[in-house]
Amino acid sequence: MYSEKVMEHFANPRNVGVIEDADGVGEVGNPVCGDVMKITIKVADDRIHDIKFQTLGCGAAIATSSIVTEMAKGMTLADAAAITKQQVADELGGLPPAKMHCSVLATDGLKRAIDDYLVKHGREPIGGPILSEDPDFDPHEVDEECEV
Numbered sequence: 001m002y003s004e005k006v007m008e009h010f011a012n013p014r015n016v017g018v019i020e021d022a023d024g025v026g027e028v029g030n031p032v033c034g035d036v037m038k039i040t041i042k043v044a045d046d047r048i049h050d051i052k053f054q055t056l057g058c059g060a061a062i063a064t065s066s067i068v069t070e071m072a073k074g075m076t077l078a079d080a081a082a083i084t085k086q087q088v089a090d091e092l093g094g095l096p097p098a099k100m101h102c103s104v105l106a107t108d109g110l111k112r113a114i115d116d117y118l119v120k121h122g123r124e125p126i127g128g129p130i131l132s133e134d135p136d137f138d139p140h141e142v143d144e145e146c147e148v
Contacts (some may be wrong), residue, residue, distance in 0.1 A: 001095070002059065002095075003092060003094055005091075005097065006030065006059070006063045007137050008085070009068075010062050011062070013062055014065035014066045014069060015052050015053060015066065016066075017053075018040050019040040019041070019051075019052050021042075021119050022040035022041060022042060022113075024113040024117030024118075025038065025040050025041075025082075025113055026040075026108070026112030026115075027039075027049045028105050028108045028132055029117050030101065030105060030132055034058045035036040035055070035056070035057030035101075036054070037054070037065055037109040038054045039053045039065070039069070039112070040082075040113065042082045046077050047074060047076050048074065049074075051069045051120055052069065053066070053069050060096075060102040063102075064092065064095075064102045064103045065075050065109070067088055067091050067092050068107060070073040071088070071091060076127060078111060078116070079119070080114060081109075081111055081115075083110065085131075088103040088106055089121055090096040102143055105132050107131075108130045108133075112127065114126065115127040125128055
């Protein structure tokens with residue numbers, strides 16, 4: 001069962017869209033279940049000034065994308081890159097174990113957007129590993145069937 005907050009972010013997602021002149025772009029996907037996320041950011045003074053997302057996927061994928069944009073807006077790049085899948089799930093009032101991979105995708109998309117910005121500006125990436133691309137990442141361990 002989904003929490004009220006998950007349902008609210010699914011029904012009324014925040015920060016939907018694309019920043020056309022984005023400073024950083026992060027795209028991630030899970031070919032096993034079909035969830036695809038794109039996060040775009042505008043950066044000012046090493047803080048996320050604006051952030052948008054586009055997600056094709058289940059309700060949990062949309063809700064995690066929405067909440068991660070809410071969490072990251074206004075944060076420093078380092079603080080935003082440090083957001084964990086568990087923090088995303090906790091902010092939503094919990095996620096069913098079979099949907100935790102959605103919070104991984106949301107944090108991975110954010111990390112990728114931050115690192116894209118940093119690399120474009122000749123700086124070292126800080127996002128760390130993209131968990132959804134780790135060869136050991138198996139969404140089937142927690143996700144028996146995605147609802148697309």
